[in-house]
Amino acid sequence: MKAGKFLICGGLDQTGKTTQTNHLTKWLEKQGKSVIHTFEPGGTPLGCELRSLLMKESYSPKTQWLLYLAAREEHLEKVIRPAIQSGTWVVCDRFFETTFLFQGLQGISEELLWFFHHGLKHHTPAPALELLFTGRVGKRREDEKTHYDRFSDEHRDAMTNQVKRYAQEAEKAVLLEVSGKTEHEVFEEILEYVTPLL
Ligand SMILES: Nc1ncnc2c1ncn2[C@@H]1O[C@H](COP(=O)(O)OP(=O)(O)O)[C@@H](O)[C@H]1O
Numbered sequence: 001m002k003a004g005k006f007l008i009c010g011g012l013d014q015t016g017k018t019t020q021t022n023h024l025t026k027w028l029e030k031q032g033k034s035v036i037h038t039f040e041p042g043g044t045p046l047g048c049e050l051r052s053l054l055m056k057e058s059y060s061p062k063t064q065w066l067l068y069l070a071a072r073e074e075h076l077e078k079v080i081r082p083a084i085q086s087g088t089w090v091v092c093d094r095f096f097e098t099t100f101l102f103q104g105l106q107g108i109s110e111e112l113l114w115f116f117h118h119g120l121k122h123h124t125p126a127p128a129l130e131l132l133f134t135g136r137v138g139k140r141r142e143d144e145k146t147h148y149d150r151f152s153d154e155h156r157d158a159m160t161n162q163v164k165r166y167a168q169e170a171e172k173a174v175l176l177e178v179s180g181k182t183e184h185e186v187f188e189e190i191l192e193y194v195t196p197l198l
Pocket residue numbers: 012013014015016017018019020137138139178181182183184186
């Protein structure tokens with residue numbers, strides 16, 4: 001049986017990742033693919049529990065990192081790897097690039113981040129494509145004010161630099177600047193990368 005493909009959409013908050021992963025999933029289904037749309041942290045019962053803990057409590061950067069890793073391990077083991085092996089395509093909203101961005105900016109050394117990432121790699125299917133969304137779509141969300149300074153302009157600049165650094169290191173990564181583009185325009189751009197993978 002032909003293996004499925006692993007497609008990741010990551011990058012900054014509020015760039016339309018959820019919107020576009022929904023479009024991409026439907027489009028792949030129309031092309032006759034078996035496909036699952038999943039997300040991190042989450043995608044499994046444990047992942048969802050960890051997500052709700054992480055969203056409501058404030059843990060140290062290292063604790064957060066380890067919880068994201070635990071969620072990922074479970075996700076890989078229970079969902080991603082079996083799906084790919086059985087010929088299903090996986091569209092995943094956020095993956096390791098988000099750890100590199102967020103936990104990297106919270107002071108976890110890149111050496112450590114890559115080391116553990118490679119440690120999980122023995123059962124991580126190689127991504128066929130990692131789309132890294134930069135810029136911003138839509139208006140600021142009401143709840144932005146309640147998140148530390150993750151939505152400040154300086155923070156977004158730091159994140160953008162970090163995404164670019166990641167793009168240089170990740171083999172299948174592509175930067176996708178979304179500012180000023182409609183949903184449709186962004187999706188058309190995504191299809192330019194995905195269509196050759198069919
Ligand atoms: N290209 C776009 N232009 C304007 N608004 C958009 C665009 N793409 C998505 N949106 C809207 O912006 C908001 C954030 O999109 P979302 O997909 O949730 O982003 P993310 O998952 O990256 O945080 C949503 O209200 C969505 O409808």
